[in-house]
Amino acid sequence: MNASVLIVSMGLVLFAAFSLGRGRSLRMAGADGAQSLHSLPHFYGMLTMLWAVLPAIALLGGWQIFETDIIEYIAIQHLPAELRDTKSVQQGLVLNQIYHLAYSDEPSLAPEFMLRAAETIATMEQRSRWLKSVVVILSMLIGAGIVWSMIRPAMRARQRVEAIFRTTLLLCSTLAIFTTIGILLSVVFESFRFFREVPISEFLFGLEWNPQTVLHAEQVSAEGSFGAVPLFAGTLLIAAIAMVIAVPTGLMSAIYLSEYAAPRVRAIVKPLLEILAGVPTVVYGFFAALAVAPFVRDLALKLGLDRWLTVTSESALAAGFVMGIMIIPFISSLADDVIRAVPRALRDGSLGLGATQSETIKQVVIPAALPGIVGGILLAVSRAIGETMIVVMAAGLAANLTANPLDSVTTVTVQIVTLLVGDQEFDSPKTLAAFALGLMLFLTTLVLNYIALHVVREYREHYE
Amino acid sequence: MNNAQPQKNSPAERVQQSLKKRYRAEARFRAFGAFSVILGLAALLVLFVKIISSGIGAFQQTYIKLDLAYDESVLGISDPRDEDQLAVANFEGAIRAALLTRFPSVTARSDKRALYSMVSIAAAFELQDELRHAPDLLNKRRQYWLLADDDLDTYFKSLKAGDPYLGRVSPQQVEWITSLIEAGEVRKQFNRRFFTSGDSAEAEMAGILGALIGSLLTLAVTLVLSFPIGVGAAIYLEEYAPANKFTDFIEVNINNLAAVPSVIFGLLGLAIFLNMFGMPRSVPLVGGLVLTLMTLPTIIISSRAAIKSVPQSIRDAALGMGASKMQLILHHVLPLAMPGMLTGAIIGMAQALGETAPLLMIGMVAFIVDIPGSIDDPATVLPVQIFLWADSPERAFVERTSAAIMVLLGFLIAMNALAIWLRQHLEKRW
Amino acid sequence: MNLSPDDRAELKYKTVGEKFSETPKLKIRGLNVSYAEKQAIFDVNLDIGSNEVIAMIGPSGCGKSTFLRCINRMNDTVDSCRVEGSIQLDDMEICDDKVDVVPLRARVGMVFQKPNPFPKSIYDNVAYGPRIHGLASRRSELDGLVETSLRRAGLWDEVKDRLLQPGTSLSGGQQQRLCIARTIAVSPEVILMDEPCSSLDPIATAKIEELIAELSENFTIAIVTHSMQQAARVSRRTAYFHLGQLIEVNDTQHVFTNPDHQLTEAYITGRFG
Incomplete structure (x- = not known):
């Protein structure tokens, strides 16, 4: 049947x-x-x-x-x-x-x-x-x-039907809890297995990352090195570049659109910027690899930077820059929300004293909105750290421990994808390492998200 | 100022003195803001212009005109109505013969190989189709436009753009192509294949239909699961949930999941669905399950907002008439909140449509030529197809990648436009 | 000004009382204000004398707050608001588009209905105005200015030990006095007060009223209030607004005991409010 x-x-x-x-x-x-x-x-x-x-x-x-x-x-x-x-x-x-x-x-x-x-x-x-x-x-x-x-x-048929209805709805909403548990289960168990083979101290503090390509179970003995510090450093380098681009730009465009722009301009420009937020990350990745990375490299060579620095075609700068562009609308819409939540009375108080618009914004509105803005930035950092496709396509695989933005670095997410895509045996340290990285990523973003959501909520309640 | 205190620098004078500097600061600040907005818009513009300009070419493909005969002896068949004979017929031989007739001077073996490689292997299948539909053509000589190889296609397009790109095209081939061009025997025509076939290792044969169907199947699974579950959860949290620690815990989970990196959901799919439940790799069913978990927070959050916007007066009226809680929800709250919920669902689906990373984890990254027919056939999705093509070294794939991005963006823009339309036309404001 | 026939019909009231002053600080002539389609102020003519306290009363929605906000151009922050007519501060025309609102607002300060201290320390709240306007060149000068302003606002003794605590940590009445201190720190010539006591308890209100009496020695004060008792207590003159029109302006005593206009009488006897 x-x-x-x-x-x-x-x-x-x-x-x-x-x-x-x-x-x-x-x-x-x-x-x-x-x-x-x-x-x-x-x-x-x-x-x-x-x-x-x-x-x-x-x-x-x-x-x-x-x-x-x-x-x-x-x-x-x-x-x-x-x-x-x-x-x-x-x-x-x-x-x-x-x-x-x-x-x-x-x-x-x-x-x-x-x-x-x-x-x-x-x-x-x-x-x-x-x-x-x-x-x-x-x-x-x-x-x-x-x-x-x-x-x-x-x-009492109606009561019984309603009880079933209610229980079903309850189950639907508890799915979120089960998802979290599922994520924890899937990364924690494999991570423990990984840490049985590779000491956790080596993973957290080791400076060399070179997971061996393991074809057969017998070769597992020829272990690679699993020091994740270069990955953490690469992730932070790219995220930092992204934030340097996105935070001032996102914040200032939110300020400009909500405080200066004419309503008609705002009505056109805001949705246009939001398109940037809707572009899939794989498109940004392609754009970074196709246009930005060669541009950055050529510019660096033209400026003669290669005399002092390593200049590669897959640079942290290209990936970080494009990631920054991706995050601009994210920051700007969060900042827009919190700036609009600042009570009008505060603005009036400042303007009434004869402050200019920018003095009011810089010295009254932004300090008042600061918790919300910080929360939004934390969420954006969490996004930058967890972003995958841009770095997979534009940042490269070489686990260099460097602060040079023109060099190629790799990130936690890139390694997760590289280690797990394609056919592989599920028990080798190489694949298990991906889950250990996943655990690190999950915990980091969890903490960031939790703090950020908490801060933003407190802020909302403060002004409601 | 007649009210000023008798002192050297009255406040009013000091204010006047400060003005120039302050207005400069004001102008700088304002310009910085405008510059930020312009930077964002410029990024958008550059992105779109770059994608469109590099992808528009893929909608046309180069064809070569050849004088070709379905020669019985070359094909090695006698009855074109017999499927078995058609399947083994040597259409490539016919093409090669035609090429040699066109360029009679080519004799050396390696030259011949170079000559043959100018026509795509897909041309043989097209000829086969043609003969199947018109068996009378056997032994007749006609002129055909045959699909050119991707290297030739790239060269021809770049030549027309004024910036010839040779790639793997040899000087000899350039000579032949030039002679064909001069004779008007090379042209570009609409690339139907791009929309009607699956992936292929040959750029000129590769199409997005497989990935598109894969995306639609995956989205269908996602929608069927995430919409009812998301709405159910939203109803529970808005209408039933008591204000206690457990409800708080659910909310914290939902809000946090909304910000968990998507690649983590891929790990979940790999460990739970594939390894624990033993589900097959690369199928839309599993892709849909993973994306369901990923989009649920979005749908729950927007559905809750929609439910919240149903005014208390309607609830009071229904309850006052003696409706039960379930009747209130099914008869009043849900219909009124539905447009808002649909808007949220569409936005969630648009998110899911663009998602790549988690699907890589569950193996939807395989090279799949066949077009998937059901949710348990191996498939890939549009963004993953873009990722795969972006990784291919041939220049012809760059064009296809951009074209696939255009199709993907087209779908996303259409979905978002639909969401906006729904919000503006169906949502009631109270 | 495009007036519909209905609007014209409402212009039938002619302002009664002493509109003009011998020592005018502010001269308001033919002031009309409208929001989008709706006109809020109709042809107001009024003088406000130097160092006088004038109270604006009237039923809610009568335009008294809108009138007040015209005097330091705070209505500029409302996009749909249009102002026509003339307001002269000494010899300066306020309603001119070319007028720079920044120095204007330094001369005409404003205290709002709800206390709105900035999310800064008490000290920084008071120092905010002097800082942005460059009124103090040295730290000691600024310290002195902050202390004087807090003293004049009657707040110094209550806060001198906790100047670095946030302004929002004060009680409602203290916050409002902080806002007044913030305003006088800029040494304005005119202070506009928009129902400054509406969110305060009676004791805090009494303190503010006391303060207004003291401030009137140095400042010209225009206060909007919904409390007739308050108007009676603090002001020398009282202006009664009704549906956007200035109905009567007279000596406070006179308005409350023997109003000239029947609408004023109806209002103060509580027939509408």
Whole structure:
């Protein structure tokens, strides 16, 4: 039974459950009609329907999650003993081959045990599909049947439906918590495994980053070095360049647009600047690599800077500059919000004393808006640190420990992407290192975001 | 000043003395502000001009005119209505023969190879299609416009722009091309292939349809999951949630997730969806799940704002009529807040459409030629396609990258325009 | 001025009382103010004498605050506001577009309805005006100016030990006196007060009123108030505004005991307010 047939039959069962539940409530009401029921008849129908569908969805989800693992476990039992017990690389390769066999019709010269395992997988999956459909439909019938048989005129059907509604909504909102937990789980566990192989002190304070390309499990012994300091330094260098560009520009354009520009100019320019915020980061990355990086390099060479500094085509300056451009609208719209929240009375007080507009802004408005502005800048820093595509495309891979903005540096996010993109074994320190970097990134941005959101909220409450 | 105290420097005089300096500071400050705005606008302008100017060429592709015959003996087939014969027919041979006829002086083996490489291998497939639709053409000689190789395409376009770029084109090939150009046998025509085919290692054959469909499938998964869940969460937080520590905790989580770097969501997808749940790599389903988690905060936050803007009086009226909380929400609050929620959803989807990093983590970065047909087919998405092409060394891919960016930006601008339109036309202001 | 026929009909009241002064500090002639489509002030003619305290009273929305804000051009900060007519400060025409508002506002200070100390220390709040205007060339001079201003505002003894604490840490009444100190630190000639006590408790109000009496020795003060008692207590003359028109202006005593105009009488006897 394929997916669409299953969905259609589930729909039919649901419809039946609704009308049966509703019908039974009306029958139970007898001659008095719906008046004697506790709730309107359709609530009885809805209750029956919900009890049919909710357990079925849970069942379906569980099945989907465990199906693959169980089938794989059974398939492994068909393998020769030396491949059976460990979760080794060979086992992975063999399993890949077996899956390939199971899904293709072509005759194959693969060893006998593989063919057997492949056949097992194919039949198991077939059976699993059938069994799943039958179990799901059955559970729907049982669920609906139980509720149906319990319907009485006094049953508080509406309250029960509302309770289910409320619980479902609660689950929706707790998804945010589960996402956070999921992020923590996924980075923390792998990081611990990484720190078992590479001491945490080497990771945090080591000055050399050179993860070896590991092709096979046997070569893991030829370990690379995992000192992340060059990555942290590169990340900070690029983020700092971005902030140097974005903070003054973003702040001043917000000030100009909210305090000086004519309403008509503001109405045109503000959305235009917001387009910058909507441009995908991959586009900025391409722009940085295609136009800005060569420009920066040529300019540096023309100025003869290469006599003193390393000048490369993938420079921190190019990536940082473009990232700064990307962050301008972010800072300017946050600053715009907080500047507008400064009460008019403060401006009037200053203007009334004969201050000029700029004196008022510099000495009254900005100090008053400072907490909000600082919060916005912290959020922007968090964005700059976590930005990935621009640096992947324009900053390069060489883990240089340098403060020279014309040199090529690499960042935490670049290394996460490089280490994890493409095929790789999941147990090597190289891939685990990406999760350790991810943990660092998550913790850093978490702290920044938390402080920033806290500061901004305090600020809002102060003026509300 | 008649009220001034009898002293040397009255306040009024001092004020007057300070004015010049202060107005200079004022002008400087103002100019700095204007300069910042102009810098932002200039960046926008340079970005768009650069992308458009380098990408506009990709919408046209170079074709070469050749006198070509579907010669039975060259093709090695007898019945063009037979699919099996068509599949093995030697269309490349026919093209080569035509090329040799056009340039009879070419005899050396390496020269021949250089000559053959001027026509794209896609030309053979086009001829095959043509013969399939018109079997009568067998053994007939006709003039065809054949798709040129990307190196030739790049050279021809750069030549027309007045800045010839040779790349891998040899002097000999230049000679041939010049002779073709002089005979009017090279031209550019609309590049339909760009919109109708998937990725390819050959630049002249590469198109964005695969990535586009991949993006649409991924977005569909994202929308189907994130909209109901986001709205549900928003309703809970606005209408039901008690003011306690747990609710606070949910809110802190939502606000923080909105600012977590997207690449972290990729790690989540890799560790949880792929490794723990054993879901397949590179598929829109997983991409959609990851993007759902990523866009949920945006949708929740904007949906809450929409719900908040429904006035208390309507709630009071409904509750006063004896409506239950659920009825109040379903019959009154949701319909009134829907335009605001949709606006938020569209903005969230636009964000998801432009997202690249998390999808790299879950393997949507594979080289995929086929156009995906469902959410569990391997696929890539537009931004990832842009990333892949940007990485390709051939110059012809630079053009395609920019063109793909134009398509992506086109979609984003359309989505944002729709959001703005919704906000202006459907949202009620109370 | 484009007036609709209805508006003209409202111009039927002719200002009664003593509009003019023998020693005018401010001469207001034919003042009309409008916001976008709506006219807020109709043809006001009035003199404000040197070192006099004049109170502006009237029902809310009568235009008294708008009138006050014209005198130091604070209405410039409202985009839709248009002012026509003439206001002369001594010999200077205020309503001229070419007039520089910065030195003007240094001569005509303003105290607002709600105390609005800047988010700075008490000292910096008072020093703000002298600093921006370059009134003190040395630190000691500035210190002296801050102390004098705080003393004249009657705040010095309360705050002298905590000058570096934020101005917002003071009580509402103290904040308002801080704002007054801030204003007089610039040595203005005229001080405009826009309902300065409306957000204060009676004790704080009494202190401010006392202060106004003292300040009147050196400054010309125009005060808008919604409290007739306050007007009676602090002012020498009182002007009654009604729907944007100046109805009556007279000696305070006279206005409150024996008003010439029936509208004034209706207002002070509490028939509308």
